[in-house]
Amino acid sequence: xxxxxxxxxxxxxxxxxxxxxxxxxxxxxxxxxxxxxxxxxxxxxxxxxxxxxxxxxxxxxxxxxxxxxxxxxxxxxxxxxxxxxxxxxxxxxxxxxxxxxxxxxxxxxxxxxxxxxxxxxxxxxxxxxxxxxxxxxxxxxxxxxxxxxxxxxxxxxxxxxxxxxxxxxxxxxxxxxxxxxxxxxxxxxxxxxxxxxxxxxxxxxxxxxxxxxxxxxxxxxxxxxxxxxxxxxxxxxxxxxxxxxxxxxxxxxxxxxxxxxxxxxxxxxxxxxxxxxxxxxxxxxxxxxxxxxxxxxxxxxxxxxxxxxxxxxxxxxxxxxxxxxxxxxxxxxxxxxxxxxxxxxxxxxxxxxxxxxxxxxxxxxxxxxxxxxxxxxxxxxxxxxxxxxxxxxxxxxxxx
Numbered sequence: 001x002x003x004x005x006x007x008x009x010x011x012x013x014x015x016x017x018x019x020x021x022x023x024x025x026x027x028x029x030x031x032x033x034x035x036x037x038x039x040x041x042x043x044x045x046x047x048x049x050x051x052x053x054x055x056x057x058x059x060x061x062x063x064x065x066x067x068x069x070x071x072x073x074x075x076x077x078x079x080x081x082x083x084x085x086x087x088x089x090x091x092x093x094x095x096x097x098x099x100x101x102x103x104x105x106x107x108x109x110x111x112x113x114x115x116x117x118x119x120x121x122x123x124x125x126x127x128x129x130x131x132x133x134x135x136x137x138x139x140x141x142x143x144x145x146x147x148x149x150x151x152x153x154x155x156x157x158x159x160x161x162x163x164x165x166x167x168x169x170x171x172x173x174x175x176x177x178x179x180x181x182x183x184x185x186x187x188x189x190x191x192x193x194x195x196x197x198x199x200x201x202x203x204x205x206x207x208x209x210x211x212x213x214x215x216x217x218x219x220x221x222x223x224x225x226x227x228x229x230x231x232x233x234x235x236x237x238x239x240x241x242x243x244x245x246x247x248x249x250x251x252x253x254x255x256x257x258x259x260x261x262x263x264x265x266x267x268x269x270x271x272x273x274x275x276x277x278x279x280x281x282x283x284x285x286x287x288x289x290x291x292x293x294x295x296x297x298x299x300x301x302x303x304x305x306x307x308x309x310x311x312x313x314x315x316x317x318x319x320x321x322x323x324x325x326x327x328x329x330x331x332x333x334x335x336x337x338x339x340x341x342x343x344x345x346x347x348x349x350x351x352x353x354x355x356x357x358x359x360x361x362x363x364x365x366x367x368x369x370x371x372x373x374x375x376x377x378x379x380x381x382x383x384x385x386x387x388x389x390x391x392x393x394x395x396x397x398x399x400x
Contacts, residue, residue, distance in 0.1 A: 168198025309371020
């Protein structure tokens with residue numbers, strides 16, 4: 001008999017995971033606290049943008065292998081895929097993980113497997129064990145493991161299958177049971193370790209990225225002061241066989257790179273000096289961009305400022321921790337002029353005046369490129385004549 005799976009959290013990771021498992025023949029019960037999301041999914045429709053996900057969800061719902069609900073049900077395997085944001089003091093907010101753990105606790109039975117996929121501070125999987133077993137004290141042999149997601153928006157369905165996965169249980173049997181489960185649908189390597197190392201591994205992967213992005217962002221600020229084209233500089237430097245500088249931008253966004261390094265800093269504040277500094281560099285970049293806009297706006301009386309892109313990276317609709325959104329809201333508060341925005345992947349955003357690309361290009365005095373969406377890369381340079389351009393993504397330089 002195929003094992004039943006309950007996935008808690010039907011967002012950017014939970015929904016693709018749930019629908020993929022349903023396509024592999026598992027009976028999947030998806031849980032989300034948002035009733036509107038539940039209702040939409042049960043009609044075979046989706047609330048997020050991810051290539052191929054709409055087809056997979058529709059098929060899973062129609063086959064009745066996937067059902068969505070606001071209520072947890074009994075299962076053999078529970079997968080927790082809820083947000084783990086941080087509070088204003090950069091300390092991890094585990095309230096969603098705790099609430100999810102306590103919601104499944106009454107339904108967990110001995111022999112079940114509980115998997116945390118949410119990126120979390122070291123020790124969170126052990127906390128889940130304590131939360132569940134303090135809520136349901138009769139439990140004796142439940143298996144607990146952490147398997148951090150390693151996917152990139154826009155390629156989630158492909159990478160859920162093809163990427164190597166790290167599996168870390170609170171004990172050897174938990175690691176074994178979780179590894180056996182992931183081997184049923186993952187084509188990449190399934191690498192095993194302990195829960196704490198698995199938790200730290202995901203944090204380290206994203207911190208590595210953050211530190212390298214910080215180098216590029218700091219370099220862009222230095223080059224601006226020295227009147228050097230940073231895009232050309234990086235292109236030339238990367239011809240060295242052992243140099244691979246990343247591309248600068250308006251900051252760092254998303255729920256991973258902009259958040260996870262703080263979990264390491266919180267755990268070892270006096271030791272994580274480089275990681276903390278990288279976070280500070282990347283968090284400061286949006287304000288540097290705002291200063292560039294202020295300087296250009298000073299040449300006009302109430303200029304039209306068109307901001308191109310709001311998502312945290314190109315060609316997706318994900319606005320989580322997006323520096324572009326932060327920049328636009330700050331520009332609105334400064335009242336430097338009329339602020340309009342273009343975001344091809346989102347229909348509306350509360351408090352932001354969205355327009356189509358042609359309108360923005362026709363009416364703008366200042367064009368601020370915040371995201372390198374494919375639509376923006378196709379802009380004819382003739383449409384930019386006579387306008388002030390602030391290009392934080394280097395898309396116009398790339399055409400030279």
